[in-house]
Amino acid sequence: MEKWIVSPSPHLRQGDTTRKLMGDVIIALCPALAGSGFLFGPRALLVVLVTVASCVLSEYLCRRVMKRDNTIGDLSAVVTGILLAFNLPVGINLFMAAFGGVVAIVVVKQMFGGIGMNFVNPALTARIVLMSSFPTAMSTWSEPFYYVKGGADALTTASPLALMAQGEPLPSYTDLFLGVRAGCLGETCAVALLLGGAYLVARRVIKPVIPLCFIGTVAVLTLLLGQNPLEHILTGGLLLGAIFMATDYTTSPLTTKGRVVFGVGCGVITVLIRVFGALPEGVSFSIILMNILVPHIERLTRPKPFGEEGKRREKAGS
Amino acid sequence: MQGKVTLTFPKRPSRTHGGAGVPHRKNTAAMESTVMPPPEQVVIPMQQHIGAPCKPTVKAGDLVGVGQVIGDSEQYVSAPIHASVSGKVLKITQVQLPTGNRVDAVVIASDGEMRPYEKLCPPVVNNAKDLVRAARESGLVGLGGAGFPAHVKLNVPPEKRIDTLLINVAECEPYITADHREALENSWAVLSGVYAVKELLQIDRVLIAVEENKPDVIETLTKIAESDTRDPENHVRVLPLKARYPQGAEKVLVQACTGRKVPAGKLPADVGCLVMNVTSVAFLANYMKTGMPLVSKRLTIDGSAIAEPKNVIVPLGTSIHEVIEFCGGYREEPKKLLMGGPMMGLALADDSLPVLKQNNAVLAFAGRDACLPEPTACIRCGRCVESCPMHLMPTLLETWTKRKNAEELIKLGVMTCMECGTCAFRCPAGRPLVQAIRMGKAIVKGAKK
Incomplete structure (x- = not known):
């Protein structure tokens, strides 16, 4: 009788899929996407479009060439594309942006086996590759609303972290909170990023452990070092990094304890680079460095199987 | 009162780790159980417990009453088996249990009277x-x-x-x-x-x-x-x-x-x-x-393919097919038949199997409810780790099972897994984690020999 399906238990599933989770991440990125379109004009949306197209196309072709299942349906390449664009200045050459997408998907993700196998964050690694390949293009910031004020390359300005390093005054807290400052196109609007983060937590896509540890560590350390914690939190890519990049499933630890270590580590490295390093910004490097440490963090924070804790105590006691 | 230790009772349960909010779907909770009339024949397997199987103590042609011993074992970890209907032993045959083991089984033709075995009497229990x-x-x-x-x-x-x-x-x-x-x-x-x-x-x-x-x-x-x-x-x-x-x-x-x-x-x-x-x-x-031994069992018969879901009290050894017929048969063509619940139950290859002592449900699912999603790659979301009530890391167990590494599997506590299925239930990638862990246990057992 072959009419029955005989399969191992459990015979019931919660119903979440990778595609649904990635869809939720895309929804969570929408406020920031709208914010960047508003602050940096239609070109911001064009950059997003280019990186998303580049990522999805790279994934599709890569899987074809490697003769593996097509995985663009899981939407992870779309997420990578949006995050990559969020890490680029709005005036970036579109070919450079597309090249970033190829690096993220082909080199960082597919060459290591595709979704779930890459050991560093694809979007961030692509950003770093672009930064070292095209340093000028990657640090030419346009002022918010330049598109209503005049030509694209007419109004370039320094990012708040660069201002901070030079001891210049920063924009007001309200402006920082709303994102009216120079920076990568998706990182400036704090309120939109926080909104997205709240959505992810409410939908249980992520646990707030990593963002809280990351941001908390930055706040405490900058306070101890005599700097203004709020300015550090609201500038640079900290919120984008802590909420959307450090929480990437594949490149963060599986265990809660491990996530605490990971978040604190990201915070420490970020502050060290920002305060003592030569670069004004350290979020990308901190996350990548901690990504590399994930297997070790995981090994050291393995939970003890149920009932094994007692076993050890017994041995120690006898 | 004197000399008694004062006991404390917890006001609320202690915290436990993990788990999942599974859907309840207790459709039959408000329905009074119905007693199923004796079937024409019952097939009673000689192993309905963990431990040594029993040997039949009756032979073809014997007349038996309800509650009469028909199988027993001298082993300590075992439990005797009793006739669930009155009638005549037709033959001793062999059946394959859902776990795959083949065991002896006593087939009894019911006389429909459900006459209790005359020697039954309540036990004297003083200590x-x-x-x-x-x-x-x-x-x-x-x-x-x-x-x-x-x-x-x-x-x-x-x-x-x-x-x-x-x-x-x-x-x-x-x-x-x-x-x-x-x-x-x-x-x-x-x-x-x-x-x-x-x-x-x-x-x-x-x-x-x-x-x-x-x-x-x-x-x-x-x-x-x-x-x-x-x-x-x-x-x-x-x-x-x-x-x-x-x-x-x-x-x-x-x-x-x-x-x-x-x-x-x-x-x-x-x-x-x-x-x-x-x-x-x-x-x-x-x-x-x-003094009436264990001869019947209440079963929940439910699932999208069952016409009239209900709780039925069934003589042990009745075929699942007959129990489902008693519940109005199949509403539509079933695709999957489960002995037990959807989280830990066994999928059956056919419905001719008899009802056993430890059964508590038979579920039949049609169409969509019977199909599971195709597995995709693990995205390391960590839900299996969060939800494991035994504090294990199911995704790593799957990885090390694939690599057949017994040492690492033992370190990760594979033997502590009780196969509750919470990890696989939560997995967004639809990984067959429980199956992988079962294989992992087999690898560890093989390595110990």
């Missing part, structure tokens, strides 16, 4: 030893699904002091309401079984653990437990538990009720607890009153 003997003679096995012989569990070694009896009414699997109905329909038997076990084994306190999704059970049992004159000091209490799978798993239940953790590879008795399923304890009470 713990009598209780253990009675439990063995009754053929009782753990009715929650594991099927561990009850007399072995009740025979607590003297060096292990049991202070807490836990009655398991968690019934955390979706669909199943057999224990729920038992607790409502036989609530007096539940309580008298509880007092008997408590007094004979000199246990100090009893906690009846019920998931919150059964408020009627909590109310009914609390009323009896509080009003009974036999327990003036109120040593029996009902403890409502959060409705969260797998609350009814023994180790999870012990922790939720007492805060104690059963060490790996040990039993609840090692932390002073005895866990009994509600149907088991009610059965013991009935057995002590009537």
Whole structure:
């Protein structure tokens, strides 16, 4: 009788899929996407479009060439594309942006086996590759609303972290909170990023452990070092990094304890680079460095199987 | 009162790790159980428990009454098997159990009279030893699904002091309401079984653990437990538990009720607890009153392919097909048939199998409900790790199973897994984690030889 399906238990599933989770991440990125379109004009949306197209196309072709299942349906390449664009200045050459997408998907993700196998964050690694390949293009910031004020390359300005390093005054807290400052196109609007983060937590896509540890560590350390914690939190890519990049499933630890270590580590490295390093910004490097440490963090924070804790105590006691 | 230790009762359950909010789907909770008339013939396998199989003690042509022993074993870990209908033994044959084992089975043609075996009489039970003997003679096995012989569990070694009896009414699997109905329909038997076990084994306190999704059970049992004159000091209490799978798993239940953790590879008795399923304890009470051994079982028949879902009291050995016919047959072409709940139940290859002692549900699913998603790559979301009640890392267990690395599997505690399926239930990538872990256990067992 072959009419029955005989399969191992459990015979019931919660119903979440990778595609649904990635869809939720895309929804969570929408406020920031709208914010960047508003602050940096239609070109911001064009950059997003280019990186998303580049990522999805790279994934599709890569899987074809490697003769593996097509995985663009899981939407992870779309997420990578949006995050990559969020890490680029709005005036970036579109070919450079597309090249970033190829690096993220082909080199960082597919060459290591595709979704779930890459050991560093694809979007961030692509950003770093672009930064070292095209340093000028990657640090030419346009002022918010330049598109209503005049030509694209007419109004370039320094990012708040660069201002901070030079001891210049920063924009007001309200402006920082709303994102009216120079920076990568998706990182400036704090309120939109926080909104997205709240959505992810409410939908249980992520646990707030990593963002809280990351941001908390930055706040405490900058306070101890005599700097203004709020300015550090609201500038640079900290919120984008802590909420959307450090929480990437594949490149963060599986265990809660491990996530605490990971978040604190990201915070420490970020502050060290920002305060003592030569670069004004350290979020990308901190996350990548901690990504590399994930297997070790995981090994050291393995939970003890149920009932094994007692076993050890017994041995120690006898 | 003098010399008695003052016992404390938890006001609320202790925290347990992991688990998942599975859908309840207790469609049959409000339906009175119906008794199924005896089928024309029953096929009674000689192994309906964990332990040594029984040998048939009857032969073709023998006349048997309901409750007559038809199979027994000299091994300690085993339980005798009784005729579930009256009639004539047709033959001794072999059947394949859902686990894959082939065992002897006694086929009895029913005379339709359900005449009890004339030598049956209530056991004389005055002390713990009598209780253990009675439990063995009754053929009782753990009715929650594991099927561990009850007399072995009740025979607590003297060096292990049991202070807490836990009655398991968690019934955390979706669909199943057999224990729920038992607790409502036989609530007096539940309580008298509880007092008997408590007094004979000199246990100090009893906690009846019920998931919150059964408020009627909590109310009914609390009323009896509080009003009974036999327990003036109120040593029996009902403890409502959060409705969260797998609350009814023994180790999870012990922790939720007492805060104690059963060490790996040990039993609840090692932390002073005895866990009994509600149907088991009610059965013991009935057995002590009537002397009728375990010959029938209440089953929840449900699922999208069943015409009339209900709870049915079925003679053991009735074929599943006939039980489903009694429930109106299949509403539509079933695609999957389960013995047990959807989280831990076994998928059956056909419905001719007989009902066994430890069965508590038969579920049939049609179309979409029967199909599982195709697995995709693990995205390391960590949900399996968060939800494992045994603090394991299922995704790593899957990885090391693929690499056939016994050493790493042992380090990760693969043998602690109870295969509750919470990890696979939560997995967004649809990974067959439980299956991988079962293979991992086989690798470890193979490496130890």
